[in-house]
Amino acid sequence: MQVEEYSKQTMAFLSAMFMASLSFFSVSMAFPGFNWGGGGGGGFRGGVYSGLFPEYYQYSCPQANDIVMSVLERAIKNEPRMAASLLRLHFHDCFVQGCDASILLDETSTIRSEKRSNPNRNSVRGFDVIDQIKAELEEACPQTVSCADVVALAARGSTILSGGPNWELPLGRRDSKTASLQGSNTNIPPPNSTLQNLVTFFSRQGLDEVDLVALSGSHTIGVARCVTFRQRLYNQNGDNQPDETLERSFYYELASTCPSSGGDNNISPLDFVSQTKFDNYYYQLIMEGKGLLTSDEVLLTGKSDKIMNLVKMYADDEKVFFKQFAESMVKMGNISPLTGYNGEVRKNCRQVN
Numbered sequence: 001m002q003v004e005e006y007s008k009q010t011m012a013f014l015s016a017m018f019m020a021s022l023s024f025f026s027v028s029m030a031f032p033g034f035n036w037g038g039g040g041g042g043g044f045r046g047g048v049y050s051g052l053f054p055e056y057y058q059y060s061c062p063q064a065n066d067i068v069m070s071v072l073e074r075a076i077k078n079e080p081r082m083a084a085s086l087l088r089l090h091f092h093d094c095f096v097q098g099c100d101a102s103i104l105l106d107e108t109s110t111i112r113s114e115k116r117s118n119p120n121r122n123s124v125r126g127f128d129v130i131d132q133i134k135a136e137l138e139e140a141c142p143q144t145v146s147c148a149d150v151v152a153l154a155a156r157g158s159t160i161l162s163g164g165p166n167w168e169l170p171l172g173r174r175d176s177k178t179a180s181l182q183g184s185n186t187n188i189p190p191p192n193s194t195l196q197n198l199v200t201f202f203s204r205q206g207l208d209e210v211d212l213v214a215l216s217g218s219h220t221i222g223v224a225r226c227v228t229f230r231q232r233l234y235n236q237n238g239d240n241q242p243d244e245t246l247e248r249s250f251y252y253e254l255a256s257t258c259p260s261s262g263g264d265n266n267i268s269p270l271d272f273v274s275q276t277k278f279d280n281y282y283y284q285l286i287m288e289g290k291g292l293l294t295s296d297e298v299l300l301t302g303k304s305d306k307i308m309n310l311v312k313m314y315a316d317d318e319k320v321f322f323k324q325f326a327e328s329m330v331k332m333g334n335i336s337p338l339t340g341y342n343g344e345v346r347k348n349c350r351q352v353n
């Protein structure tokens with residue numbers, strides 16, 4: 001590296017540090033519980049400071065994660081699918097206005113709730129568990145932990161409790177005062193997406209192909225309704241034929257729970273080998289033509305060598321998948337957070353203060 005080039009980079013780094021310490025300062029003025037420690041992963045991303053960091057509640061609510069985990073343990077023991085539902089909630093929040101808990105807001109005269117968007121209606125769940133976590137947090141540390149952070153903590157906790165990886169989670173997101181029904185309809189990829197579409201939806205959020213493949217691995221837990229995969233069974237290409245990439249015996253299995261009409265809400269596991277365990281069977285099944293959604297199978301068949309090879313790699317090596325999943329979850333969790341004086345910490349996650 002040329003000396004001149006080196007000093008340019010050093011300057012860029014120093015000014016990034018300066019900006020970061022400015023934002024530390026203003027946040028610490030606003031919130032006494034704030035710490036200066038910094039450190040930990042996730043603060044800097046692509047040279048840009050996200051404003052979030054793992055120790056955010058270290059002094060203001062040190063027990064925050066323990067409270068989240070204890071509520072999750074009960075909820076997931078009671079209904080294992082809840083882990084999947086909470087993981088998905090974070091995804092559907094972050095892809096619309098960023099990770100700002102916009103998805104939790106109920107309909108009012110001024111708020112068009114995201115809960116009634118096409119991807120969310122009759123589909124997203126877990127709101128009661130979020131409310132329960134938030135109620136216990138309000139008891140312990142009033143108006144301190146944001147709903148957006150509750151959703152992020154619940155997604156990580158659900159992953160861990162299902163047997164998946166743990167990671168250092170940057171915190172300090174604040175809650176939106178608005179929601180976007182339209183954003184929810186247009187930014188969340190539909191299940192019959194082509195691979196190109198999927199890549200585009202993710203890149204709009206600053207996520208790349210590696211993130212797409214790793215985060216799709218969330219489909220190692222949970223279920224999908226018949227209406228989300230019916231087209232593959234009966235008319236994938238407008239020729240009244242099943243998707244040719246669908247393995248034959250798997251096709252018959254699915255057709256028995258998902259008729260050509262009716263039964264829209266019949267459910268099928270996204271990973272039929274281990275639907276409550278966070279592992280890498282999702283990728284192994286895709287390799288056998290047994291991915292449930294079009295968006296799952298096209299990762300292998302969509303004619304991108306790079307993406308296909310990632311599927312093979314994660315199918316071969318769960319450790320590599322876990323490591324990348326953790327990294328991509330941090331990246332997804334950093335999408336346009338509200339920080340500093342922006343947004344608020346809601347008292348009730350369903351409504352603005």
Ligand code: HEM
Pocket residue numbers: 081083084085086087088091122123124125189190191192193198212215216218219221222223224225226228270293295
């Ligand atoms: C790549 C694009 C994606 C598409 C097209 C997609 C689509 C879907 C669909 C259609 C369902 C079933 C919904 C229903 O039937 O009501 C589903 C379920 C699920 N998705 Fe995705 N998804 C994608 C990415 C993700 C990501 C990035 C995550 C998390 C980081 C995620 C987590 C989940 C989970 C855990 C479930 C099961 C939920 C439950 O059982 O309640 N998905 N997804």
Ligand SMILES: [Ca+2]
Pocket residue numbers: 092093094095096097098099100101102103
């Ligand atoms: Ca949001």
Ligand SMILES: [Ca+2]
Pocket residue numbers: 220221271273274275276277278279280281282
């Ligand atoms: Ca699994």
